[in-house]
Structures are given as structure tokens and as C-alpha cells.
Amino acid sequence: MKNALLALAVLAVYALHQDFWLWSSARPLVFGFVPIGLFYHAAYSVLAALLMWLLVTHAWPSQMEQDAEPGTQKRFLPPTGGRIGGGVDERSARERSK
């Protein structure tokens, strides 16, 4: 469902590129000098950045990342506080002793 919504968002942003409603008007001049058609497409670039943020936040291919970088998971474990021995071993040892 989430992926379908994101795909729809991508299609919607793609469609918004074709802004026929601003085709032949230069006014209003935004900030007094930027024609509205140019301002729209500058804002469109910002919208594209927001869409990309949505995609990397909600549709990041994490499985593929972990397959290619088996060590990636370690970054999410608690720090070891400088003690000798990795956080992974210490934690699993504690879990074993319980």
C-alpha cells in the first residue's frame, strides 16, 4: 500500500511538470522580477527534493543494502563505551547468561 502511494506521488509530480495553465503568462512577477513560469519550475525542483526525501525515508531498499554490506546492521547496535570486545558479543553474552 505504501509503495503504491509513493508510486502515485511520483506520477503526480511527473504530471505537474506539464504546467499548461501557466503557459503564456509572465505575470505575476514573484519578488518583483521572477516570471511566474520560472518560479513554478524553481518550486518544482524543491518539490522534487521533497519527493526524493519521501522515497529514501519510506522506500529505501534496506534488504539489498544489508545483502551488499553485511556489516551495516552493526551500526544500529548500542555503543560499547570503549570496552574491549564488540557490542555484538557483549550483548549476546548477556542474553545467553539470562
Place this chain on the structure above:
Amino acid sequence: MIPATIVLAYLAIVVYIGVFAFRRAHGREEVEDYFLAGRSLGPFVFLMSLFGTNMTAFTILGSSGHAFNNGIVTYGLMASSSALVVPLTLFLIGTRVWALGKKLGFITPVQLFRDRWETSHVGTVIFAVQAALLVPYIVIGVMGGGTTLSAISGGLVPFWLGGAVVALVVMSYVFFGGMRGTAWVNTFQAVLFLIFGATAMVVIGWGMGGFRTSAEALLASPSSFLLTRERVSPAYFFSYTFIPLSSIAFPHITIFCLTARKMAQFKKTVVLYPLCILAIWLPCVFLGAMANRVTDVPKIAEKVEARRALAVPDASLGPERRAELRAKTGADEVLLLLLERYAPLWLAGILGAGIMAAVMATDSQILALSTMFTEDVFAHYEGKARFGEAAQVHLGRGFVVIITVVAYAVALRAPESIFSLAVQYAFTGFAALFPLLGAALFWRGSTKWGALAVTAWAAAGVAAVAVFQALVPAPPSGPPTVVWSVGGLDLLARTPGGTSVLGFMPVVPMVLVSCLLMVVVSLLTPKPSPATIARYFPARGKPLTGVRGVA
């Protein structure tokens, strides 16, 4: 003289970066280290270098020149469409290419295609087409370097010397630094672009007495259409959204995706890429359009006059006079003219270095050709197995020298217009090759025969458009020359700027037919073995496993 000195100092810094990257390699003669910087680039260098690689001479010089003659539509055509499509393809394709490259050891896209579709010869065909489409870039880069250095020095440095200096500088840092040197130089250049855009906007705006007055004056003039898009058809505007598909299909960009240290580095790149485009393109396009008001610069006034003369239907204008006027309307140097008019000398020098940075974006293409030749031809046909890895790196460096020397020799003799056109076709050609990556990574049913059909179609399509435009002369202005019409529907027409198919640019039918060919031919031909398909499309929850197959 001051601007030329600053530009020469910039060139010296760039060479030093290449030598520094060479030292950083500690004498290692490893293929992955030289061609992929050891897959070790950090987030900042990855973003800036990728952005710098995509920003060619056209970004700064061409975009302002295009905006000078066509107005603000330039941003929507080339910048905002790229702001969506390029990061989207990096997100969908680039991350997968990176993961497979890391897992299976790929260095070039052709290696991926060979392994994915269990083929050797089809890979060689793809290599040949990619290389043929890439070469004009390198030639045009050398030409651009010569022209720009000559312009910045006020003619003190002749074209041949300027081209030689630029070719030598690019060759040096690619030769010594390989991918690491190229990436660092591109990062340095991208930072210069960003400084350039902001500074040029402020300095020129200040010099013009503020943009409000200029915008109002332009709106009140006969050139007011430059602030709208009324002279561009929606179909033509839509066509341009297909062009950025070429970005990820360019081998130097696909190869660059493999240089990231971690896949997470794509995150910031994908999000910030549209904003980088905004920061560079917006000032260039806006200044290009506003330059129409700077009629106290004689060269700009000449261009405006030539454009007006061409726009009026006048039968008394002969073809020679029209060609002369059309040449005058060429406005790639308009930003240089604005800087000359409004920026102090020392600042013009720094901004000139920014322009040189844009012109010198051929480094990645030279390195990519070298990588492709040594990996897809030399290593593939047992050269690496026979002579060793160090020999492959030496060969790669030798190839860098050969390409640069040949490009320089061609640049001195051939007319620039031919290569400008070739570059224009290359975007269309690489966009038509995009389905190769899409199918290889997302469709388990794709086959090598589908890939061959796509490649042959892309090559034939580009050649057909080139031949068509050479045979049918461009109409002077106004409506296009219809060449093929069925039932009142204009199928094929020659426009003043190129070719139109059903009102669209050729890139639209070329990409769509490419996709269709991939689907139809793949459905009719045998698939790769289940083992290969399983390596690329593991069952949910299972990791990518196995080693690369031998084609």
C-alpha cells in the same frame, strides 16, 4: 591578463589534485583502486562529484545561451525535468547497480549485462555503441576548452594552444589520479559552479541596476515572449522529460554509481541533487534571458538584431544571409559578455575559472572509455588473465593518453557544429538505451536478444535522425517542413531546431519503441538459466548470493 592568470592558477590546482590522488593510492596498481577509487568515496565527494560530472559545459554556457534566445522555458525543459528524473533513476537504478557491483564485482555496465543475460557478443555490441556515442563529448570538451581559454584571455591564448592546455590538464589528472583524482577534481569544480551561480547573479544584478527594472522593461519590449513559454508546444516541452533518462545510461554515470563507499551515500545525493540543479540553473537561465536588455554591449545588441531579422518572414533573405544571421544568434558566450561588462577583472577571472570547470567535464568520459576498453575488451578477452592486473592499469593509463591526443587532433580539424550535433544525438541515443538497465535490474524475463534489439534500435535511430537532418534542410523559421503526413496527421517533420515525430522530439518514440522491443523480443526468445535469474532476483528474505558467472 588577470583573468587568464587566475584561470591558469586554477588549472595548476586541478593538476595538483590529480597528483595528490596518485600519491594517496600509495603506488597500488589495482584495477578497482584506479578505475573506481577503491569503491571508497564519502557522501560529500559522491554528491558533488556526481553533480559535477553531470554538469557539462552546456550547463553554464549553453543554458544561458539557450535562455537568451528562448527565454525561461530553458529551465523547465532541461533543469526541472532533470531535477525529478535524474535523482529518481539514481534511487531506483543507481542503488541496485551499486549493490550488485559490490556483491558481484562489476566495474562497468557491460559486465553487468554480460553476466545478467549470459552473453559475450551482445555485450561487445553494447560496448561499441556506448563508446561511439561517448567519443563526440570528449572532442567537444577539448574544443570548448580552447574557445573559452581564448575568450577569457582576450585572444592572447589562441584556440589551438587553449585546447592543448585543457587537454593536457585533463589528461594529467585522469592519468595520475584515475577515478579518485577525477572525483576530487569534479568536487572542486562543482563547488566552483555553486559559488559561480550565486556570485554571477549578485554581481550582474547589481550592475544592471536591479532585476525589477530589467524584468519590467523586457515585458514591455517585443521580446516579452522570453518570459513565457508561448513559443514552445506542450508536446515539445513534454518530450524533454525523456532526455534525463540518458543520465544513468551514460557509462560514466553508471560506473560512478559504483564508487560510493556505502549505499547510504545515495540518500543525501538523491535528496540534494534537485536543489543543486536549482542553485546552478536558475541564475544561468534568468541571467541569459535578462541579457536581452543589455543592449549597450555591441555583441549582445547584434544578436538581438539578428534574431529579430530571422523572425520576420522575408523572402529577400538568401540562404547565405540566413546562415550568417543564425550564426550571429548563437549565444553561448552571453554570460562571459555579461561578466566582462559588469564584473571587476579579478572577479571575472574567478568566474572564468568556474566556466573552465564546466568546460572540463570531459574527464569522466575519458576515464569511462578507458575503463570500458580495459574491462570490456582487454580483460574480457583474457588480457588480464594473461598479463596481470598491473598491466591492465598501465593499459588504462595509456588509453587515457591516446584518447586525449586523438580528441585534440580531431578538435583542431573538424568543425564544431558536427560534434555539437553528435552530442545532441547522444542524449537521445543513451535515453533509448535506458531500457537495458531497467530490464536487467527489474525484469527477470528479459533476454540478451531483447537487449540486442534495443541496442540496434538505438544505434539505427540515432543514425536515421542524423541522416534525415542532413538530407532535409531546416526551414528558416515558422512552421516545420512536413515530410510524411497520413490522413492530415503530420508524422514526420523537419523543424528549425531538429526533427519532429507526431509533434514530439525523436527521443519519445525512440524510448517507447526501445521498451516495446525489449518486451516483445524477450517474450519470444529463451531466458537465461534459472541460476542466473536467482542471483539477480533472490526470493524474498534471501540475500543476493553467488559469484559472477563467466560469459
